[in-house]
Amino acid sequence: MIQNPFARFLTGFVVAAAAAVLPVAAQQAASKPDFHQWAATPPMGWNSWDCYGPTVTEAEVKANADYMARNLKSSGWEYVVVDIRWYVGNDTAHGYNEKDPAWNIDAYGRFVPAPNRFPSAAGGQGFKPLADYLHVRGLKFGIHIMRGVPVVAVQRRLPILGSKATAADIYSKEGQAGWLRDMYTVVAGRPGAQEYYNSLFQLYASWGVDFVKVDDLSSPYHKPEVEMIRRAIDRSGRRIVLSTSPGETPVAEARHVAAHANMWRTVGDFWDSWEQLKEHFEVCNRWAPYIGVGAFPDADMLPLGRLGIRAERGDDRMTRFTRDEQYTLMSLWSIFRSPLMFGGDLPSNDAFTLSLLTNKDVLAVNQRSTHNRQLFREHNLIAWTADDPATGDKFLALFNAQDQELAPASEAAWASSIITRQTPGQSQPVDVDISGATTLYLNVRDGGDDIAWDHADWLRPTLSNGTQTVPLSTLPWKTATAGWGQVTAGKSVSGADLQVGGQRSDDGIGTHSNSMITYALPAGFTRFRATAGLDAAGAAQNTGGTLQFLVFTQNPFRPMPADSVRIPVTLAQLGLRGPCTVRDLWTGQTTSGVAGEFAPYVRRHGARLYRISTARK
Incomplete structure (x- = not known):
């Protein structure tokens, strides 16, 4: 049963059904690799990002692969993916080392594994020994890359294999990722541009790579580079599954991305936050019509098990999801047919986590259901x-x-307009009459977009009574919750300095939508003042965050x-x-x-x- 018009489009793409009426076109289609069949069902595997960030080592990859081979392979799990910056020898947890990165790059401007982290890559062997290790165990090997050509290759004017051009001839600073500046855009059509991507995937094919996740490709959507990557994979002669990241991929580009990739992100980075999980119901409903054979909307990784060992977000922990929320996550990903990429450290799994990953009846819904x-x-x-x-x-x-529902913004004592990075100063002043209040509720809400980078700061918050002013930071809060991470005094939610609109502050509170911070107010104070703003970490990400700040002096929580x-x-x-x-x-x-x-x-x-x-x- 073909489930929708979009699936019919994909099916036609895969089988070249137009052969009867367009024999020449059919012959041309038949000569192209049928990449949809390389991952005809949603890929299932492990990715190092949620637990190791940009610092995973070869020993850790092997430990997770060994666990998968012993405990998960029989249930259909097969991909082991090394995520971001495997080519930097001195990268750091909880962020990236952009001050003095120890690059590992070959003579043709292609990053290669850092041998201090991946010893088997020494002597120019690249990832081939690690891929061989996985293949012997019946598993498949994947890597993460950033879209574009390395900045360091441009600076050194390194030659491009198969071309007379150098890296300096094919790049543009336009579209460079704001959150990690390792790469420049490759300008399609320039001599050497396609050859550069060809050389990348020729190298990856020689290593035995089976899966490539290409970052900074989907939001915004870089159509010319998507097309160059597709041609390069097809030319490589190896069945390399293509995953584009992060999201949300524009729905208007659904047909294009499905004709070029096996999976594409529908959201930004997803972590163990109920707020983010709840948002997936709307996202999955929006993308369900575009599920097809070998082409899957990707709801992002499964942040389950042990996370944050050396990750970008949060500390070493077991997932913050409750057991009920974990059932929700696995059930929704399965019936939506999202790819299943586990993010926790597999050897640290408890029995419950393993049971989620090996329920063959549930996995069958993910792998074989339709409509x-x-x-x-x-x-x-x-x-x-x-x-x-x-x-x-x-x-x-x-x-x-x-x-538990919250009161609408109309009931707040004060509410900002929507704050984005286009807002002057990326902030608004807060001045609220709190006369007679006994409790202060500081609330930040998502502004309604799909961006998960809603880092929010309450800067220089003070209480005053006309003659005396007291920094709110001198008082302990009663409760504090954030949509991601932990509410932090004196730092942003990511642990960096508080910074809004280019201005740093030592006094303030870092949080993340949706959040609520509650204070018991000392008697006699009549005004609350602060600056409410989008933190620099959110403003720098892709299209930036979108926030609304609210102050309540009456309990905003509805009955449970x-x-x-x-x-x-x-x-x-x-x-x-x-x-x-x-x-x-x-x-x-x-x-x-x-x-x-x-x-x-x-x-x-x-x-x-x-x-x-x-x-x-």
Whole structure:
């Protein structure tokens, strides 16, 4: 069953169905590599980013690969991906070393692995020995790269293999990533531009690379470089799966990216934040029509298990997701058919985490279902469904995404307008009458875009009573929560200096939307003043963050919703007639004779995933 017009487009692309009416075009299509078949089902693997950031070592990659071979390969997991900056010998955790990076680059301007981190790469062997190590174990090897040509190659005017041009002939500073300045844009059409990408993938093919994640490619969408990369992979002669990153990839480019890549990001970097997970319901619903054979919208990695060992965000920890939220994550990624890239340190897995990754009934939904779509959303009670093309059964996922709701901005004592990096000073002054208040609530909300870089600062916050002014930083907060990371006094949420609009401050609070900081107010204070602004770390990222700051003097929290609620679904909504057998894919429990309506209880932030079968005649 072809699930939607977009899938029909992809199917036609893959099988060259136009051969009957366009024989010449069909012959040309048949001569091209059928890259959609290289990953006909969503890729499943491990990526080093969430636990090791830009500092992973060969020993750590091998340890994760060994665990995968022993415990996960039989369930379909196969890719092991070394993420960003494997070519820097002295990179740092919780950020990048851009002061004095120890580059490892060959004579043709191509980065090679740092041998102090990857000893087997010494002597010009590159990643081939590590790839061989994985291949012997029945696994596949992947790497992360940045779009473009290295700045250091341009500065040294290094030659391009297969061309008379040098790196200095093919670059532009336009479009350079603001968050990591290792690379310049490659200008399509210039002599040597395509040859540079050809030389990259020729090198990767010689190493035995099976998967390449190309960063800074999707948001904004760099169409000319996407096309050059596709040609270079096809020319390499090796089946290299292409993943574009980060997101959100423009929906308007869905057909183009699906014709060039196997997977593409739908969001920015996703971490163990319920706020970010909840946003995925809308994102996945938006992208579900574009799921196709060998071409998958990518909801990003699974931040499960042990994270943050030396990562960019947060400290060494087990995932902050509750067990209910982990079931929600795995159920949504499975019925949406997102690629599954585990982000935690595999050898540190506990039994529960391993059980999430080896439930073959759940993984079958991810790998083999069709017609994946949201069935309904009633406020924050959500149902998704899909088909099993082999049996005619239906899959049903039910989600309870209810939260304790907050009062609208209209009830705040003060609310900013939406603050972006285009806002003058990237900030607004705060001056609020707090007369008679006993509690102060500092709230930051996402401004409504898909960007996850909403780093927010409350700078120089003070309380005054007309004669006395007290820095708020001298008082302890009662509670403090942030959508990502931890609320921090005197530093940004990422641990850097507080900086807004080019101005640094020693006095302030760093946080991240959506967040709430609560203070018990001393008696007699009548005004709260501060500067509310977008932190420099958010302003520098791609298109920047988008924020709204609010101050409440009355409790903004609405009553907590029930712990569990019934989510009713009629069999008719699924196109079925009773009686049916319903099997819970997480617990294995089976209920027979279901007719009319099926209405299980679902815990708040939790999920249920079912296979529903009609009675066999």
